[in-house]
Amino acid sequence: MAMQAQTQPAEAAIEISRLNKWYGTFHVLRDIDLNVAKGERIVIAGPSGSGKSTLIRCINRLEEHQAGRIVVDGTELTNDLKNIDKVRSEVGMVFQHFNLFPHLTILENCTLAPIWVRKIPKREAEETAMQFLEKVKIPEQANKYPGQLSGGQQQRVAIARSLCMRPRIMLFDEPTSALDPEMIKEVLDTMIELAEDGMTMLCVTHEMGFAQAVAHRVIFMDQGQIVEQNTPTEFFNNPQSDRTKLFLSQILGH
Amino acid sequence: MSDTHAQTVAFVRDTMLPPEPPPVSESGAVKWLRENLFSGPLNIALTLLGLFILWLLFSTLWPWLSHSVWNANSMAECREIIAAAHGPDASGGCFAVIKHRWNQFVFGFYPVDLYWRPVLAFGALFLALAPVLFADSPLARRIVTGTAAVLTFAIAAVLGAGGLELAAIAVLLLAWILLIEMRGDLALVATLLYPFLAVWLLWGGTLWEPLMALAGFVIGFVIWRALSAYGMFAFAAAVLAAVLWWLLLSDLVARGIAAILPMRLVPVSSDQFGGFVLSITIGVAGIALSLPLGIVLALARRSDLPIIKTMAVLFIEFIRGVPLITLLFVASLLLNYFMPPGTNFDIILRVIIMVTLFASAYMAEVIRGGLAALPKGQYEAADALGLDYWKAQRLVILPQALKISIPGIVSTFIGMFKDTTLVVFVGLFDPLKAMSDTIRASFEWKGAYWEPYIFVGAIFFILCFGMSRYSMYLERRLKRDHR
Numbered sequence: 001m002a003m004q005a006q007t008q009p010a011e012a013a014i015e016i017s018r019l020n021k022w023y024g025t026f027h028v029l030r031d032i033d034l035n036v037a038k039g040e041r042i043v044i045a046g047p048s049g050s051g052k053s054t055l056i057r058c059i060n061r062l063e064e065h066q067a068g069r070i071v072v073d074g075t076e077l078t079n080d081l082k083n084i085d086k087v088r089s090e091v092g093m094v095f096q097h098f099n100l101f102p103h104l105t106i107l108e109n110c111t112l113a114p115i116w117v118r119k120i121p122k123r124e125a126e127e128t129a130m131q132f133l134e135k136v137k138i139p140e141q142a143n144k145y146p147g148q149l150s151g152g153q154q155q156r157v158a159i160a161r162s163l164c165m166r167p168r169i170m171l172f173d174e175p176t177s178a179l180d181p182e183m184i185k186e187v188l189d190t191m192i193e194l195a196e197d198g199m200t201m202l203c204v205t206h207e208m209g210f211a212q213a214v215a216h217r218v219i220f221m222d223q224g225q226i227v228e229q230n231t232p233t234e235f236f237n238n239p240q241s242d243r244t245k246l247f248l249s250q251i252l253g254h
Numbered sequence: 255m256s257d258t259h260a261q262t263v264a265f266v267r268d269t270m271l272p273p274e275p276p277p278v279s280e281s282g283a284v285k286w287l288r289e290n291l292f293s294g295p296l297n298i299a300l301t302l303l304g305l306f307i308l309w310l311l312f313s314t315l316w317p318w319l320s321h322s323v324w325n326a327n328s329m330a331e332c333r334e335i336i337a338a339a340h341g342p343d344a345s346g347g348c349f350a351v352i353k354h355r356w357n358q359f360v361f362g363f364y365p366v367d368l369y370w371r372p373v374l375a376f377g378a379l380f381l382a383l384a385p386v387l388f389a390d391s392p393l394a395r396r397i398v399t400g401t402a403a404v405l406t407f408a409i410a411a412v413l414g415a416g417g418l419e420l421a422a423i424a425v426l427l428l429a430w431i432l433l434i435e436m437r438g439d440l441a442l443v444a445t446l447l448y449p450f451l452a453v454w455l456l457w458g459g460t461l462w463e464p465l466m467a468l469a470g471f472v473i474g475f476v477i478w479r480a481l482s483a484y485g486m487f488a489f490a491a492a493v494l495a496a497v498l499w500w501l502l503l504s505d506l507v508a509r510g511i512a513a514i515l516p517m518r519l520v521p522v523s524s525d526q527f528g529g530f531v532l533s534i535t536i537g538v539a540g541i542a543l544s545l546p547l548g549i550v551l552a553l554a555r556r557s558d559l560p561i562i563k564t565m566a567v568l569f570i571e572f573i574r575g576v577p578l579i580t581l582l583f584v585a586s587l588l589l590n591y592f593m594p595p596g597t598n599f600d601i602i603l604r605v606i607i608m609v610t611l612f613a614s615a616y617m618a619e620v621i622r623g624g625l626a627a628l629p630k631g632q633y634e635a636a637d638a639l640g641l642d643y644w645k646a647q648r649l650v651i652l653p654q655a656l657k658i659s660i661p662g663i664v665s666t667f668i669g670m671f672k673d674t675t676l677v678v679f680v681g682l683f684d685p686l687k688a689m690s691d692t693i694r695a696s697f698e699w700k701g702a703y704w705e706p707y708i709f710v711g712a713i714f715f716i717l718c719f720g721m722s723r724y725s726m727y728l729e730r731r732l733k734r735d736h737r
Contacts, residue, residue: 060637062634062638081642085640085642086640088637088638088639088640089639091638093638095631095635095638097629097631099631099632100635101632101636101650101654102654102734103653103654103657103732112639112641112649112650113640113641116641116645117639117645145734147734161639162638162639165640
């Protein structure tokens with residue numbers, strides 16, 4: 001069952017082997033092995049403190065790992081700053097708390113990195129940004145500031161901001177956890193649309209409906225380890241480990 | 255469940271209520287008085303006590319102020335006028351000293367026929383600052399530049415600048431305003447060039463000296479850009495090249511060109527500076543230099559690199575730990591011991607360096623507070639987008655951190671500007687103590703104690719209050735979140 005990851009198409013977007021990380025003496029990630037193929041969509045689930053956010057934050061080195069290898073799109077993450085910046089410009093990330101830049105307009109949020117990292121002319125960057133703002137259905141907000149938008153709108157801007165860098169991989173770190181129920185759907189719809197375009201996605205989320213709808217694979221983590229991984233159908237209907245069964249009974253119970 | 259119960263629970267709104275304006279609260283002066291001054295027995299008593307204290311202050315000070323004399327040639331004459339008008343025992347202020355010695359308060363011992371030069375330097379300061387300070391308010395900018403230009407020209411004319419000088423002033427100011435209005439981007443270059451113009455105007459000598467000092471920066475910048483692929487090495491090479499240029503070549507080249515094309519103004523030495531010209535020169539230079547230095551120190555103190563962090567901590571803690579006067583004494587006495595014999599390192603320049611270092615240590619801590627106030631997510635979002643350290647700082651972190659720090663930064667500016675009066679302790683003629691003492695030392699103004707202090711205090715208050723108001727304006731303008 002766990003071998004399924006290795007039977008994916010050969011072209012790997014992310015290769016993680018024997019990844020270990022400690023916060024001080026706390027062993028937060030233990031011997032993680034994970035290969036993600038190009039175009040694959042993975043949902044990572046697990047109780048809080050299981051290391052799932054830490055894992056995806058290691059992929060663009062917002063967190064440093066102490067042992068093991070992470071290769072993203074052919075570039076290994078080491079202390080080499082050039083490699084880190086290269087990986088970061090290829091990997092988009094969406095945060096739980098959006099983290100838009102409050103002093104810049106929506107449009108400026110979206111064009112900042114393309115202009116300064118990719119060196120794209122301003123006009124071209126603005127055209128691209130407007131395309132993506134249309135894709136997330138808020139082009140009319142382009143000249144407002146983030147503080148004037150609702151949470152769901154801000155998160156959609158955050159997704160558009162990442163897409164403007166034309167990333168090959170998108171990481172989502174609990175993108176809907178800080179949102180009101182009515183706004184969760186608009187963000188999930190955007191993510192589903194993105195999935196339909198064939199984007200490689202790693203998504204930490206508690207939205208099990210989303211997992212069932214778009215994920216190729218669901219990974220369940222506990223205590224810094226991958227406990228179980230499977231296709232969504234198998235994962236939800238036929239969980240193998242006791243820990244997974246307990247988790248599913250708790251979040252799907254009501 | 256009974257029917258009546260069901261009726262009371264079930265409810266469907268078929269029309270939504272439109273928003274209504276808030277109720278107009280009862281207002282007026284009487285209500286305000288009753289609520290704020292006379293709301294209870296204790297408040298009534300405190301209000302009456304407050305009024306009594308105000309009356310005491312007013313009744314003591316008013317006669318002195320209302321008897322004040324503005325036209326006299328000496329303290330004795332003042333006293334005669336007051337005695338004649340209000341009786342022999344009446345006391346009164348003798349503000350005639352301000353009028354009589356106005357130029358000395360403002361210009362110190364600056365040569366009288368050259369007064370137009372500091373005036374032009376001060377007026378041009380506003381032209382240099384306006385495009386930066388009022389970046390998105392053309393109206394405010396035009397008011398400031400227009401007023402500064404007209405006043406500069408008028409004051410220079412009143413102070414007796416010659417026809418040639420006046421023509422030059424008019425051409426310079428007009429050209430600069432046109433530049434600001436037509437080519438905003440080039441106006442910022444003019445702002446960067448302003449310090450060199452000001453140095454030339456204030457101290458005179460050949461224009462080539464400040465220009466060659468500027469050339470050092472240009473050389474450093476060109477080398478840095480040319481070698482930018484080599485990272486830190488490029489920076490070190492640029493600094494080294496600039497320093498070598500300043501130490502070895504710039505004087506030689508300046509003198510060489512000056513021999514062909516002098517571009518000379520009458521030189522004025524630093525000991526002729528005094529009064530507000532001195533205070534404002536040191537204050538403006540200190541403000542302009544301490545902000546960038548403070549930003550660098552704050553970033554260094556938050557750096558992950560242990561050596562840089564330690565150096566920043568040591569510098570900040572040491573500078574903040576000693577009184578400014580200590581640093582000024584070091585500037586005036588000790589620095590000369592370390593200099594090669596025969597070097598003449600200008601005293602005002604030394605004082606500016608020390609005041610800048612002192613203010614930058616405070617500035618660094620204020621800005622560090624702003625940096626610490628930013629949520630970690632801002633750093634992470636900038637990192638995740640692939641912005642490198644300097645770009646993240648410049649585009650994302652510093653604009654927000656500096657905005658948060660505006661009140662603290664302006665406080666530091668104000669404190670530093672007032673501290674410029676401490677230069678009296680190294681023998682410079684600050685307006686508050688040294689200039690007043692000098693004026694009192696003359697026979698006719700012996701005994702004028704209150705008036706110079708009140709006058710100098712009032713001028714400092716106006717300048718500092720102006721800075722404070724600007725900072726409030728800036729905070730309002732940069733307000734972004736509507737939460």
